[in-house]
Amino acid sequence: MVIAAAARAHDPITTKLTWSKEISRVVYQHCASCHRPAGRAMPLLTYEEARPWAKAIRDEVLNRRMPPWDAVKGVGEFRNDPSLSLPEMDLLVNWVEGGAPEGDPVYLPTVPGVPEPPVEPGGRGREVRDRLTLTAPMTLRAIHPSGAVEVVAALPDGSIKRLLWVRDFRPEWNRSYVLRTPLRLPKGTQLMAYGAPVEIW
Known part of the structure; x- marks a missing residue:
């Protein structure tokens, strides 16, 4: 965390996008089901948790490895697809490349609770x-x-x-x-x- 804090101090801020206003909402909607305490992956629900991973988040998003979805795009449309839209990808990438600022925490949305399990078809198919x-x-x-x-x-x-x-x-x-x-x-x-x-x- 000391290294991350030092790196953060030298990142020039060149964007008006902030974690508090825009980015937290994207993360909460698409990533919070796994990236939470006791989830499948490291938690990303707060700025302090997400900021050290900012460049890794950008790279995973650009390579469409996260959020994970193993169906090929363009074949079928699915209600439980967690994938980011292109505008959401742009938000995340521009935030990271603009220095990943926090913004005013007063604008933070409510941290999501434990998500409901996905609705699976009933009975045997x-x-x-x-x-x-x-x-x-x-x-x-x-x-x-x-x-x-x-x-x-x-x-x-x-x-x-x-x-x-x-x-x-x-x-x-x-x-x-x-x-x-x-x-x-x-x-x-x-x-x-x-x-x-x-x-x-």
């Missing part, structure tokens, strides 16, 4: 191992992969919908991908899993 042809219509709400996989739906009208692509599977997250908008699939739709089996709801 239907397994798709290679290919499944629907014998009746269904509304697809979530997909739970068991490994790296691309999931595609071939509809009876000949159209193709790419539903999910998990290229770098991380078993420690053990997550279901909950569709932002449930998808109605007609009878005769072929669901194909190129890779590991998946469960669908």
Whole structure:
């Protein structure tokens, strides 16, 4: 902390963005579920906790390693995706490169409490191992992969919908991908899993 404090004292402040006003809100929304006391990673809920990690945060954000999300962007839209938007990424990067100032703590939002666990689909899903042809219509709400996989739906009208692509599977997250908008699939739709089996709801 002495080294971090010394480095902080020599960082020129060239931005009006501050931890108290803008950055804490981004961190609380996207990072607090893991980066908290007794969480999966080091806590980042206060300026004192986050400031020594500022440059590492910038690098992880720019490389899209944090927040962790192992589905390929552009394939499907999911309600439980914690990824940062481009404007949020710009805020974090510009704050760090502008000296990572704290700002006036009077503007700090309330520190979030322990988050509710993500809502998982209830009951047992239907397994798709290679290919499944629907014998009746269904509304697809979530997909739970068991490994790296691309999931595609071939509809009876000949159209193709790419539903999910998990290229770098991380078993420690053990997550279901909950569709932002449930998808109605007609009878005769072929669901194909190129890779590991998946469960669908």
